[in-house]
Amino acid sequence: MSREQTETMMESQxxxxxxxxxVKGLKKHFPIRGGFLRRVVGQVKAVDGIDFYVKKGxxxxxxxxxxxxxxxTGRTIIRLYDPTEGEVIFNDPxxxxxxxxxxxxxxxxxxxxxxxxxFQDPFSSLDPRMTVGRIIGEPLLINGVAKGRRxxxxxxxxxxxxxxxxxxxxxxxxxxxxxQRQRIGIARALALNPKFLICDEPVSALDVSVQAQVLNLxxxxxxxxxxTYLFIAHDLSVVEHISDRVAVMYVGYLVEMAPVERLYYNPxxxxxxxxxxxxxxxxxxxxARPVRLPGxxxxxxxxxSGCYFHPRxxxxxxxxxxxxxxxxxxxxxxxxxxxxxxxxxxxxxxxxGESAVLRxxxxxxxxxxxxxxxxxEQTGDGExxxxxxxxxxxxxxx
Amino acid sequence: MNDxxxxxxxxxxxxxxxxxxxxxxGPKTWEISARSxxxxxxxxxxAGYPVTLFASPDCAEExxxxxxxxxxxxxxELGLYVSPKLATDGQYKxxxxxxxxxxxxxxxxxxxxxxxxxxxxxxxxFRSAEFSASDDTFGVLYSLGFQQGSVSAPGRQVAKYQxxxxxxxxxxxxxxxxxxxxxxxxxxxxxxxTTDPDRVVGGVSAELCVDTGKFETWHRQIIERHLESLEAxxxxxxxxxxxxxxxxxxxxxxxxxxxxxxxxxxxxxxxRESYEIAPVTLFDAHQHYMRRRDDAPSGA
Numbered sequence: 146m147s148r149e150q151t152e153t154m155m156e157s158q159x160x161x162x163x164x165x166x167x168v169k170g171l172k173k174h175f176p177i178r179g180g181f182l183r184r185v186v187g188q189v190k191a192v193d194g195i196d197f198y199v200k201k202g203x204x205x206x207x208x209x210x211x212x213x214x215x216x217x218t219g220r221t222i223i224r225l226y227d228p229t230e231g232e233v234i235f236n237d238p239x240x241x242x243x244x245x246x247x248x249x250x251x252x253x254x255x256x257x258x259x260x261x262x263x264f265q266d267p268f269s270s271l272d273p274r275m276t277v278g279r280i281i282g283e284p285l286l287i288n289g290v291a292k293g294r295r296x297x298x299x300x301x302x303x304x305x306x307x308x309x310x311x312x313x314x315x316x317x318x319x320x321x322x323x324x325q326r327q328r329i330g331i332a333r334a335l336a337l338n339p340k341f342l343i344c345d346e347p348v349s350a351l352d353v354s355v356q357a358q359v360l361n362l363x364x365x366x367x368x369x370x371x372x373t374y375l376f377i378a379h380d381l382s383v384v385e386h387i388s389d390r391v392a393v394m395y396v397g398y399l400v401e402m403a404p405v406e407r408l409y410y411n412p413x414x415x416x417x418x419x420x421x422x423x424x425x426x427x428x429x430x431x432x433a434r435p436v437r438l439p440g441x442x443x444x445x446x447x448x449x450s451g452c453y454f455h456p457r458x459x460x461x462x463x464x465x466x467x468x469x470x471x472x473x474x475x476x477x478x479x480x481x482x483x484x485x486x487x488x489x490x491x492x493x494x495x496x497x498g499e500s501a502v503l504r505x506x507x508x509x510x511x512x513x514x515x516x517x518x519x520x521x522e523q524t525g526d527g528e529x530x531x532x533x534x535x536x537x538x539x540x541x542x543x
Numbered sequence: 544m545n546d547x548x549x550x551x552x553x554x555x556x557x558x559x560x561x562x563x564x565x566x567x568x569g570p571k572t573w574e575i576s577a578r579s580x581x582x583x584x585x586x587x588x589x590a591g592y593p594v595t596l597f598a599s600p601d602c603a604e605e606x607x608x609x610x611x612x613x614x615x616x617x618x619x620e621l622g623l624y625v626s627p628k629l630a631t632d633g634q635y636k637x638x639x640x641x642x643x644x645x646x647x648x649x650x651x652x653x654x655x656x657x658x659x660x661x662x663x664x665x666x667x668x669f670r671s672a673e674f675s676a677s678d679d680t681f682g683v684l685y686s687l688g689f690q691q692g693s694v695s696a697p698g699r700q701v702a703k704y705q706x707x708x709x710x711x712x713x714x715x716x717x718x719x720x721x722x723x724x725x726x727x728x729x730x731x732x733x734x735x736x737t738t739d740p741d742r743v744v745g746g747v748s749a750e751l752c753v754d755t756g757k758f759e760t761w762h763r764q765i766i767e768r769h770l771e772s773l774e775a776x777x778x779x780x781x782x783x784x785x786x787x788x789x790x791x792x793x794x795x796x797x798x799x800x801x802x803x804x805x806x807x808x809x810x811x812x813x814x815r816e817s818y819e820i821a822p823v824t825l826f827d828a829h830q831h832y833m834r835r836r837d838d839a840p841s842g843a
Contacts, residue, residue: 268574268578317573319573319574320605320608321577321609321612322581322609322612324612325608325612354588354616354617
């Protein structure tokens with residue numbers, strides 16, 4: 146998407162004063178080295194020119210399959226990676242409008258007081274040799290915000306805020322469960338009273354039984370501290386639960402972005418439809434619940450021509466093979482990168498009212514089952530019958 | 544449906560100290576211990592089975608927040624695991640069964656006090672290291688307030704650990720006050736780990752340890768043999784008691800212990816055709832046992 150289109154997106158959809166973070170044309174390419182001299186022989190275009198904004202106080206979900214560039218996006222925004230190209234503009238409450246990509250280390254340290262990250266794996270993101278008190282208090286010490294008694298008090302306060310006990314400050318990470326460790330990571334991220342948190346798959350390493358606890362905590366903290374989240378995840382159920390708007394990434398690009406209801410119930414990009422259709426049935430013994438779509442994700446080092454999704458798209462036409470569709474406005478605050486976004490009638494998740502119904506053999510009582518997970522309907526004679534998905538109309542021939 | 548017998552299933556884990564202090568197959572690090580315990584409990588909880596954790600005092604001290612969460616959120620039961628050497632910081636160097644009644648009381652009391660300091664709760668269930676016990680042990684445990692234990696491994700005969708259980712009952716029972724191998728009237732439920740007492744190697748019977756061997760050649764055979772034995776004896780209170788340790792890599796799905804656990808859970812599902820499967824903690828098992836005793840016409 147071009148700069149002009151981003152500005153159009155901003156101007157048409159949101160008051161600039163409401164925007165906390167704006168990403169324009171962001172690229173992050175990693176060199177591929179080969180040969181005896183380790184020369185650069187190619188580029189992995191992990192993020193290849195994406196634009197979006199995050200409004201103050203909202204949660205923007207960023208979803209996509211493994212390797213699509215969503216974590217790289219988060220890490221580039223906070224400058225754990227230096228961007229290859231593009232702008233990251235942060236409306237810092239203390240510093241005003243800041244171009245993150247231009248900051249030196251001193252500036253980064255300052256801006257990170259208001260922009261923090263929660264990492265995916267609480268088992269590896271906490272230093273096992275440091276006490277919980279040191280882990281949480283470290284940002285306060287480094288930034289000269291507190292020390293001594295004031296530091297201990299702040300650590301105790303943060304532990305309480307995330308639902309742990311102040312006396313846990315003296316313990317080491319191995320004393321805690323995965324969920325408790327993620328709470329410690331959240332407490333650390335909150336230490337400097339940030340306004341913006343990048344949550345990089347914060348519950349995907351956790352058991353399903355504790356995911357909800359951490360999600361609820363994040364929601365409570367958002368209300369309590371007026372936080373804004375960029376919530377990166379591959380689990381669409383989790384993203385639906387926590388997000389106000391959702392952006393879908395595919396091989397380094399944003400392919401759709403819309404308010405959560407619109408995107409889940411009325412997707413405009415076939416990749417989003419495929420992702421929604423692949424939401425697995427809940428299986429508590431399957432922790433990872435990976436998204437699996439037919440076909441392979443193209444390599445970001447050697448993507449296909451045209452629309453990157455066309456080799457896997459059941460609606461692909463000739464134009465899709467040669468021309469990459471821009472991300473364009475297809476509805477109120479709804480952006481999609483598909484040549485046929487206006488023509489296709491794609492299948493989202495069923496609304497609760499559209500849920501399939503399980504009828505008991507007596508047919509006297511019915512059980513509402515959350516529709517999205519249900520693909521079969523039990524008939525009165527006890528026989529299971531599989532519902533055939535409605536075939537979406539084909540796009541017009543070119 | 545209703546005429547199927549109930550088969551109670553009890554999963555237990557011995558939570559030993561990290562290896563720098565242990566000589567009994569403890570985990571290499573506390574980190575491995577934490578992840579093993581949590582993964583074992585969460586996988587079983589997801590399948591509907593609560594776990595009974597026997598925590599050594601060191602483990603209770605190191606992992607108290609984790610153990611609290613597992614008991615609160617995943618319905619795990621927390622019992623006490625005692626190795627005299629570890630529990631008393633080397634003051635007592637042999638295994639529990641090697642000591643007389645008063646020394647055993649002292650050892651268990653020291654371990655129990657450390658456990659209570661760490662967990663702020665009193666343990667009611669008990670297991671000793673290496674299944675070591677003497678004829679005094681059950682009485683000592685009962686006098687200290689323990690209500691149930693999983694102390695015996697029928698068929699085991701390891702004299703150097705004072706773990707001799709040849710001829711011991713293979714099903715849950717109230718033991719005799721002065722003979723560990725006999726049933727009696729001490730209202731302390733002893734739940735033996737499930738073994739095949741006829742398959743003994745090196746003094747140790749084939750025990751239903753989740754992290755030992757492979758499912759087809761180990762667990763399936765022990766389970767089948769035990770169920771045959773229960774049917775042959777027409778045992779009223781049928782129970783499988785499995786155990787493992789916190790050094791096993793349940794957090795690595797492709798590791799053998801995790802694979803064994805998955806296969807065991809699948810096998811338990813298949814047993815639902817023949818039995819009403821009832822997952823229990825050791826505490827639960829005792830409650831069910833008492834109810835059955837009360838309901839039985841003879842009171843036996």
